[in-house]
Structures are given as C-alpha cells and as structure tokens.
Amino acid sequence: MARVLVVEDDPPTAAEISAALKDHGFEVECAATGGEAVARAAATHFSAIVLDRMLPGDLDGLEVLAALRGRGIDCPVLILSALSAVDERVRGLRAGGDDYLTKPFESLELTARIEVLLRRGAGEERATRLKVGDLEVDLISRRVWRAAASVELLPREYQLLEYLMRHAGQVITRTMLFEHVWQYRYEPRTNVIDVHMGKLRRKLDEGGRPPMIRTVRGSGYVLRAAE
Amino acid sequence: MRLSEIPRTTSFRLSVLFLALFGCASLALFAFIYWQTSGYLTSSVDERLERDAQGYLSNPGETIARLRKHVELDPQNVHPFGLFAPDGRHIAGNLTTLPRLSPPLGRPFEFRLEDGGRLLPYRAFALRMPPDELLVLSESIYETEELRELLRNAMAWGGVFLLVVGLAGAGITGLGAVRRINAVTGAIERVVTGDLSGRLPMNRGAGDLDRLSLLVNRMLDDIERLMGEVKGVADDIAHDLRTPLTRLLAGLERARRRSEASPAAAAAEYERAVEEAIRETRDVLGTFNALLRIAEVEDSARRAGFARVDLGIIAADVAEFQAPVAEEKGVALEFERPQPPLEAPLTLLGDPSLLFEAIGNLVENAIKFTPSGGRIVVRAFAAKGRIAVWVSDTGPGIPEHERDAVLRRFHRLEKSRHTPGSGLGLSLVAAVARLHGLDLKIEGANPGCRVILSAGAPTAAAS
Numbered sequence: 001m002a003r004v005l006v007v008e009d010d011p012p013t014a015a016e017i018s019a020a021l022k023d024h025g026f027e028v029e030c031a032a033t034g035g036e037a038v039a040r041a042a043a044t045h046f047s048a049i050v051l052d053r054m055l056p057g058d059l060d061g062l063e064v065l066a067a068l069r070g071r072g073i074d075c076p077v078l079i080l081s082a083l084s085a086v087d088e089r090v091r092g093l094r095a096g097g098d099d100y101l102t103k104p105f106e107s108l109e110l111t112a113r114i115e116v117l118l119r120r121g122a123g124e125e126r127a128t129r130l131k132v133g134d135l136e137v138d139l140i141s142r143r144v145w146r147a148a149a150s151v152e153l154l155p156r157e158y159q160l161l162e163y164l165m166r167h168a169g170q171v172i173t174r175t176m177l178f179e180h181v182w183q184y185r186y187e188p189r190t191n192v193i194d195v196h197m198g199k200l201r202r203k204l205d206e207g208g209r210p211p212m213i214r215t216v217r218g219s220g221y222v223l224r225a226a227e
Numbered sequence: 228m229r230l231s232e233i234p235r236t237t238s239f240r241l242s243v244l245f246l247a248l249f250g251c252a253s254l255a256l257f258a259f260i261y262w263q264t265s266g267y268l269t270s271s272v273d274e275r276l277e278r279d280a281q282g283y284l285s286n287p288g289e290t291i292a293r294l295r296k297h298v299e300l301d302p303q304n305v306h307p308f309g310l311f312a313p314d315g316r317h318i319a320g321n322l323t324t325l326p327r328l329s330p331p332l333g334r335p336f337e338f339r340l341e342d343g344g345r346l347l348p349y350r351a352f353a354l355r356m357p358p359d360e361l362l363v364l365s366e367s368i369y370e371t372e373e374l375r376e377l378l379r380n381a382m383a384w385g386g387v388f389l390l391v392v393g394l395a396g397a398g399i400t401g402l403g404a405v406r407r408i409n410a411v412t413g414a415i416e417r418v419v420t421g422d423l424s425g426r427l428p429m430n431r432g433a434g435d436l437d438r439l440s441l442l443v444n445r446m447l448d449d450i451e452r453l454m455g456e457v458k459g460v461a462d463d464i465a466h467d468l469r470t471p472l473t474r475l476l477a478g479l480e481r482a483r484r485r486s487e488a489s490p491a492a493a494a495a496e497y498e499r500a501v502e503e504a505i506r507e508t509r510d511v512l513g514t515f516n517a518l519l520r521i522a523e524v525e526d527s528a529r530r531a532g533f534a535r536v537d538l539g540i541i542a543a544d545v546a547e548f549q550a551p552v553a554e555e556k557g558v559a560l561e562f563e564r565p566q567p568p569l570e571a572p573l574t575l576l577g578d579p580s581l582l583f584e585a586i587g588n589l590v591e592n593a594i595k596f597t598p599s600g601g602r603i604v605v606r607a608f609a610a611k612g613r614i615a616v617w618v619s620d621t622g623p624g625i626p627e628h629e630r631d632a633v634l635r636r637f638h639r640l641e642k643s644r645h646t647p648g649s650g651l652g653l654s655l656v657a658a659v660a661r662l663h664g665l666d667l668k669i670e671g672a673n674p675g676c677r678v679i680l681s682a683g684a685p686t687a688a689a690s
Contacts, residue, residue: 104512156547182548184583187516195551218506 002047002118003027007037007064008080009056013103017050020107021114034059038067046075048114053081053092062095069096076117078110089185108220112171119170130165133225135204135212137165146204156181157200164213164223173220197221233401236408242397250389257382264378268371269350273335276352276364279308283364287357294320304367307340307349311361322363326351330363337368348372407436415443423451456635463650464518468511475507517651524581524658536582538682539564539573539607542616545586546605549594557599560590563606573607573614575682577663585659588652589618589678596622597675615681624676630669656680 004026008014018028031037034055041049053061065077079097081088089100099113130137134147142158144151153161159181164172174193179185197213205211210226233239283290290310297308298321309322317323326338330353339346351365410428417425426447427440482500486493546562553560586605593603601621608615625633634657660667660680668679
C-alpha cells in the first residue's frame, strides 16, 4: 500500500486531506512543521509527499523541498498553495516539486493527481503503441483504432485520448486534462472540457460499441477497457 | 476658527507683506520727488544769485549805485544784498549785517536772519569786490522751506492713510479667508462624520481655494461612487449567494422530511440531496473563487510571472477550445489573423493563462448571448502600431449606456437576469486587461457587439 506524507500546519485542512487520501486507500502520516517533515521523510520511505507551500517556523514549503532533494529523497512531491500566481507555480516546480495544486481543491483533484504522480515512469513512456481493451493508439503516427477499425480524431481529441490512455484506469480530472492538453493553467468554470470529451466519446463509441470513458462524480474521467 | 485668529491667516499675512512692500516703494518714490523738487528750487535760486553776481563783477565801479537801485526795487527785503568793508562794516545795501565773519567765496551757502521776530532762511553768494570789499547777494528761501515741509507732511499723512486702509483691507481679506476656511472645514467635518453627499462650498470657481475645493469635490464624488459600488457589490454578493444557499437548505430539509415519511426511500432521497448539495455548494464556491481571482488579478502581483506571449496564438487557442461549444449551439465561431505571424508579431509581456481566460470569457459570453445561426469572430491583428484582439458576435448587443456598467462585478443586463452566470466574467476581463495595460472597449457591431482588447505598439524588439 502506498504511503503518503501530508505536510500541513492547519489541523482541519490536514484532517480533510488525510481523510480524503485514506478513503482513497492510501496510508497517511502527517507532519505540521517543516522540520518534522524532513525528519520523517528521512526516517521512512514515502511513495509521495503532499507539501503545503506556506509553513510556519524556520522552514517554509520550498525550503523543505530543497532539504528533501538535498538528502536524496526523490519521491514525487505535490505542492499545495493558496497562491495561484504563475511565478509561484514556476518557483514551486523549479524547486523540485512534481505538481502544484491551488487551494481550495476537491478531494478528487488531489487523489487523482497523486495517483498520476505515483504511476509516473512506470515503464510505458517508451512504448510506441498503447492498447486498452479493443482500443489502440499509435504514438508515432498518431492514429487510433477501435476493434481494428480506424477512428478519425481531431488533434486535440487525439491528445485527450493519449493522455487518458497513458493513465488508463486512473481518474483524470477536467483541470488535469485542460492543463495537459491546452497547456494553460486555470480552472475553467465551464463545461467546455465536457463538450470536447463528449465529441471524443461519440467517435470512440461509434457503431454502438460499449463506452470506454466513464465520468467520475461530475469532475473527472476514467478510461477502461469496455466490459 | 475665531476672529482673533485673523492675523494668523495666510491672506492677512500676505496683505501685510504687500502693504510693507508698497509702503517701501512709495517712500522711495516720495524721497525721489522730494530731492528732485527741492534740488530744482535751490539750483534756480543759485543761478539767479550767480547771474546777479556776474552783473556786479562786470561793472565794479557802479556797485554802490546798483545796490541803491536794488534796494528801491526790493522793498520786501526778499533779496537782501549788502556790501561790506574787509573788517565787516556795512557799506551799502539792504543786507545790513555780515551773515558770517568770513563767508565762503564763489559758492552758495545758507544762513538765517531775524525778521519780525522770526528766523528766516536765506541762500547767499559772496564775492570779493575790488579793491577789498565783500559783496553778499542773498535770496529768501522761505517758500522753498515751506514747500519741503508741505511735502514731508503729505508723506506722513499719506503713510498713515496707507497703513490704516491697508491694515483694514488685510483684516477684511483675512476675515473672508476665515469665513471660507470655516465653511470648508465645516463641510469636511460633515463628510468625516459620515455624510458623503456633502461638498465643499465653491466661490465663483476661479480662486486657488476654489481649485482646491473643486479637486476635493471630485475626490469626494469618486469616494461616494466607490462606496456605492462597494455597497452594491456587497448587496449583490448577499443576493447572489442567498438564492443557492436557500435552495441548498430547502433540498436538505426536503430529503429529511421525505425520509422520515417513508424510511424505505431514505437512502435514495439522501443520495439525491447530497448530489444536489454538492452541486449548489460548488456553484457558491465558484462565485467566491471568481471574486478572489479578480481581487488577486487586481492586486497585480502576477506581473512578476510575465513572459513574452503571442496574443494571436492565445486567441487561436481560445477559439479552438470553445469551438465545440459554439458548434453545439449552432453558432459559427471563426478565428481570423490577417497578417502572417512573422510579419506582424502580436507579442506582449503577459501571463498566457490569464489572457486565455480573459479572451475565453469574452468568447463564452458571445456564445451565450448569440442565438443559434449567429456568427462569432475572434480576430487578432496589428494595426496603426497597436495590437488587438476582438470578439464580435451577432447577439443582442450591449446598450451604450450599459457598456461601463457591465464591467462591474455582478452586473448583469436586465434581460440576461434569467440566464446562468455569475456576472463576474467581464469583471475578470477588465482586471486582466488593466494588469496587462490593455484597453478594453465595447462597441456596437450592428447587430451584436464587439469587445476589443488592444495594446500599444508591439514591443517584439524589446525582447
């Protein structure tokens, strides 16, 4: 079972985060200060660390991150921040963070991102073809087949599908899709992503094939082999 | 401010200063006239005396005869002439005593002579007559003296008059200033105690105090408007949030009521209520997030993260992103970029995500308000040294008098009240535009409207 260290100084927020992670099936430990976080991470192996950007006392989030990386602890780190400014994000990622999430966020957003971080580099990166059920994607020619029949996709639709294929079986939120495919950083309030996904789904499921992309609690998607 | 404080007013002090300056200038002018006048009178006396002296010198033999004739012609003794022996003894003429024992020769001098109990002033010229006598020619300068005294008196009285009138004037000016200041401070006190509709009194509108009052009044106008807006925003927030919260509460209460009535359906009822509650809460949170985002953008801290971005590429991305939504609604969404990118770079320093969101909001609005069959054009171009993006639609448009108001938080046109939306989209666009130094303009496109974001000359060279 994956173990996650939550570094957050505000007790109610820490409780919310650990409850969400526990419900998702992670084993969770909490640290309230930067010093404690570094000590725990040095003592035990964690699969991932959720790190608050603003911490009281001598070590703030970015300094904790630097200390961890300095000690050779290279588990994925997701930075939480109340600051959404672009340079904040850039600083966080440059300091060695792997993802950046702005408060407030929904629990699904947090767990989905941690799942993606945990499975990153699991070996499929170098593959040239992805296959999920009867759906197949050629990463070089960017062509798609469902049950050996070619599916014509627009470039964005292909990008959406490739991202979902790479994380097959994992929940991917709208925001993650937007950030990954369109490369802009903000939370679109509208259902535009849903419309794009709707078009993609219709093309994939054409001819009455069983649906492969499922909506998760109104804010995310998961791609699985059709049953 | 009391009347005893008049001497401390600026206008009073200025008046006194000018009074002193004017007094000094008058004194100098007066002194000049005084010296000039008395000098002229004295020199004309001297000239006459010298002329007479020349007459006597040119005919030394006739001296005594001439003196006799002179005495006959001068019964008033205005010109006492006299001839004296070397030892000072009087020989002839109506000047009977030698004014000084050895008067200076060849230059005028003054002396006084008793006449009827008074010492009168005379100007005299002494010359040596052959063989060894002393001739003294003199002329009364009583009138000159009188004139001088008259001038001095005039100066003194004029000075007194000037002082009195000047001080009175300064006092009146000071009193006026005290009254104005009292009126102004009174008005300011009313504003300070909460009456924002109070304005400083104006006086014909030309003086310096009026200019100040005009400025303060304009500032008060702004403050009153802003206070009104803040109050309006607070009211709008309260109104916009009360509705979903009321629905949320009603839904939860309904679920409890129905579950109690039929326990068998409780699970399904609660599930539905929770789903609804999550949706409503998300909406409320969305409104708050949007407000906070606008505040964050308005704080301008994001400038630090600015990079050189191409407005055309961002606009194209927005059009591509929103295209399926427009398509679903049956609205044509087109992107135009007339010049080839290399020839006219549409770059500016900015935050790509914010610009994407802002242009996205414009396109979203356009899609929302354009009826099916309409057309939306997103156009990025450079013209007349400016780079611009516009979003034009064939919707109902925005009436001219509402074009400023729609940029305010929560403002929604009356006819769009029933459509979904927070009324915050354009406020964010305005905030992003301000942060990037972009002009935001709303024009009528007949039909529909056109929203233009534009910036000064492309500064590609600066990178």
